[in-house]
Amino acid sequence: MDRSAKDRREIIDGLLQVPARIAPKYFYDVRGSALFEEITRLAEYYPTRTEAAVMQVHGADILQKVGAGGTVIEFGAGSCEKARGLCRQLRPQRFVAVDISAEFLHGAVERMRGEFPGLEVLPLVADLSGVVELPAGLPREKRLLFYPGSSIGNFDPPHALALLTRFRRLIDADGALLIGIDLVKDIAVLEAAYDDAAGVTAEFNLNVLDHLNRLIGSDFEPAGWRHVAFYNAAASRIEMHLEALAATWVNWPGGQRQFTAGERIHTENSYKYRRADFFELLARAGFSRCDAWTDPRDWFAVVLARP
Numbered sequence: 556m557d558r559s560a561k562d563r564r565e566i567i568d569g570l571l572q573v574p575a576r577i578a579p580k581y582f583y584d585v586r587g588s589a590l591f592e593e594i595t596r597l598a599e600y601y602p603t604r605t606e607a608a609v610m611q612v613h614g615a616d617i618l619q620k621v622g623a624g625g626t627v628i629e630f631g632a633g634s635c636e637k638a639r640g641l642c643r644q645l646r647p648q649r650f651v652a653v654d655i656s657a658e659f660l661h662g663a664v665e666r667m668r669g670e671f672p673g674l675e676v677l678p679l680v681a682d683l684s685g686v687v688e689l690p691a692g693l694p695r696e697k698r699l700l701f702y703p704g705s706s707i708g709n710f711d712p713p714h715a716l717a718l719l720t721r722f723r724r725l726i727d728a729d730g731a732l733l734i735g736i737d738l739v740k741d742i743a744v745l746e747a748a749y750d751d752a753a754g755v756t757a758e759f760n761l762n763v764l765d766h767l768n769r770l771i772g773s774d775f776e777p778a779g780w781r782h783v784a785f786y787n788a789a790a791s792r793i794e795m796h797l798e799a800l801a802a803t804w805v806n807w808p809g810g811q812r813q814f815t816a817g818e819r820i821h822t823e824n825s826y827k828y829r830r831a832d833f834f835e836l837l838a839r840a841g842f843s844r845c846d847a848w849t850d851p852r853d854w855f856a857v858v859l860a861r862p
């Protein structure tokens with residue numbers, strides 16, 4: 556099945572579930588990627604600036620543990636903003652930027668090439684929820700997998716374990732995974748980060764409906780839905796949903812679904828971890844040597860995991 560047929564099947568299956576769900580990877584068309592960049596600059600959205608500060612403060616430590624050179628492979632690279640700092644510090648020979656948002660990725664890669672003339676920069680459009688085939692001939696030695704932004708939080712624990720296990724298979728004993736995780740903290744801080752006063756996160760969430768309309772030919776009216784975000788303490792995750800303002804039918808070629816007023820579509824989970832629990836997950840995935848650095852408030856951790 557080609558990518559678009561597979562997406563179509565997956566999206567329709569999700570819309571027909573009760574409750575309906577849309578995988579967060581569908582947030583990222585060009586507009587979604589640009590809105591995410593806007594989110595990273597919001598006062599309420601602490602993860603990006605906290606993670607960047609941790610990496611800057613502890614950059615020398617990270618360099619000392621992983622060494623310079625080799626290949627950096629960033630997953631969910633987006634604008635490649637965090638890779639810039641890392642590449643300045645580690646001076647790798649090549650950088651592979653993996654993302655599902657094709658057009659946005661190609662723009663980001665062009666900017667990286669302009670900024671780092673000696674660096675070989677390879678874009679790879681791929682979906683991390685499946686097996687990622689790295690470019691043929693990519694050297695195996697000294698690979699540093701980079702997965703920042705607490706993107707691992709979009710996967711529930713069994714799928715996070717499966718993804719970490721796939722990461723482990725991509726590296727040898729001299730490789731490592733540098734990964735950002737958002738830590739459990741005060742609920743008000745967490746909820747504000749996913750429901751900002753300016754409404755950018757709401758726009759980001761609602762944009763998925765326009766993206767779906769293009770992907771499957773559905774007739775969602777985004778104005779008929781509202782953004783809902785809250786912390787589910789029992790599951791240790793932020794949940795984002797879209798809630799129907801009134802009863803409505805949504806149609807697509809070959810199918811339809813009715814939503815009652817107040818019915819929700821679950822669009823994202825963002826799991827928050829306790830360091831010990833995440834270390835245990837890493838150990839189960841085959842990473843036995845782990846180091847972590849955090850900010851003074853202990854809000855966000857950058858973890859270096861080695862086999």
Ligand SMILES: C[S@@+](CC[C@H](N)C(=O)[O-])C[C@H]1O[C@@H](n2cnc3c(N)ncnc32)[C@H](O)[C@@H]1O
Nearest residue numbers: 580583631632633654655656682683684703704
């Ligand atoms: C939360 S953003 C993080 C961006 C950037 N790494 C950062 O830390 O700011 C998630 C990124 O992962 C990409 N992404 C989301 N789901 C994906 C998937 N299933 N496969 C590949 N990339 C994905 C998005 O396009 C987006 O660029």
